Amino acid sequence: MVSYMIKRFLFLIPLWLGISFVVFIFLQMAPSDPAEILLRKEGIDPTPEALVAKQKELGLHESPLLQYGRWLVRVIRFDLGTSYRTGEAVTKELSDRLPATLELTLISFMLIVLFALAAGLMTSLKSHGVLDRIGLILTIAGTSIPSFWLGLLLIYLFSVKWGWFPVMGRGNLFHLVLPALTLSFGITLVQARLLRTSLQEILNQNFITVAMAKGVSRSRILLIHALPNALLPFLTTLGMTLGRLLAGAVIVETLFSWPGIGRLAVEAILQRDYPVIQGYILFTAFLFLLINLCVDIGYRLLDPRIESGSM
């Protein structure tokens, strides 16, 4: 197990290097010249001479591969450069904004677990009826609602019309309700449906029939006999939703003016703040890989039947 963990961790390195290389290439492809942006920022007229001098200062005249090496060394030392807009270190900007995003994604995650478990359990007992049909249609309809529209509808109903929740910003728990609901809605439906499907598969197996023949109560069969078996696939997909929440936060944060890293990224893109964009991508990619690693390891800890050797 330990050797698997180490192997799996080492496997992250090429993946992350790959993404860092891709980010670097994009940076080279970017239509605007960082030297020019910096000069304008400093209020210097970007004459050809000034540009060349600045490019030399930034090391832009060297070969791309050498630049990549230098850049990579800096990144590994947590030096992601400074923001063009604020002049602050990108690492500081990211770490300032990170708590808000973590708060939002974790609360959404908890909502997903709670509601998906409840809905999955409740619907698992009735199969192939009219209710099942309606459930499927609702799921398809629910997953077809764009999060940015759902968020707007919620704001309109609960904030503008009824005034129950604040419209935007971050503060107490009330501020969290609408963004978290928006972020978790679609994923909850899918997760509930998944749990229901795997529960139903298990409920058809022989050991459930035996338990029923022994006269075990329905709720006990469902919770004690069936649920633990259905939990494993449920947990794996749950782990994957963390990454999706992180990505989905970009839209929800922008919509609700939530001061997280997703909104930071959108602001940076709109204002061509390349160091911040690059920092956001490297950081999110790293976070995402880390989450996947944890899910993988957790999965194996929960179910030792899975062979440690296969990756």
Next chain:
Amino acid sequence: MKLFGSIIVLILVVIALFAPLMAPHPPLHMDLDRRLEGPNQTYLLGTDHLGRCLLSRLMEGTRYSLGIALLTQAIALLIGITIGMIAGYRGGGLDFLLMRLVDLTLAFPSLVLSLAIIGFLGPGIQNAMLAFALVHWAYYARLIRGMILEIKGRKFIEAARSIGVRPFRMLLRHYFPNLYSPLLVIASLDTGRVIFALSGLSFLGLGSQPPTPDWGIMLNEGRLFLNTAPHLMLFPGMAIFLTVMGFNLLGESLIEPRTSMSTFYNRRTFS
């Protein structure tokens, strides 16, 4: 359910094709005396903050959204099919290399990668489309490679090989026709996702730019008038919702009933 999806898609296609003929007003015409009006007799769905007819803009938006969605998907499919077929057919080192590239692309949430591409190329609908295609091809490539490997062992391929059919013709005439129907299903299911993704990017201000009658932009503009004119965000959102649902239902109905659930839920959604 099957019928429902087809009907929605059919209506959308008709609107998209005949939008200029059907729209009651020119989509960019501003009637500045009648701004932010609710649904009324002249303007069936009301007007926006510049006095433009919402219904006409939605219709033009159908044409626009479906058009760019199809184009984006065509680009992604083209790259995906080419690379998937080459990898599956050739095998060996090239296959290994291409598949690692696919792994790398699929290892991250697609929105984050799209943001990376748009971030460095700059906001705009071409870049948004490119970003989506450059991320999404990997998904198709992996799928098509799998299908090619499956077909590879069949008798008719062996027969074709034994009479000396050349690789190019082999791929085009013997492999490709077998990919047809699965690709149709995938394309249908994915159209909804492309529309999701592109309208989401436009909503963030990273895709199409005003005054394009894009649904995402209309939603973004509408949210500023949430208090006074909620219809401005209601109808464009409804348009996206119905369109995505139409394509999802159509895709669902195209898949065999038994496999439908698993395919639907194993998909990574964009937003």
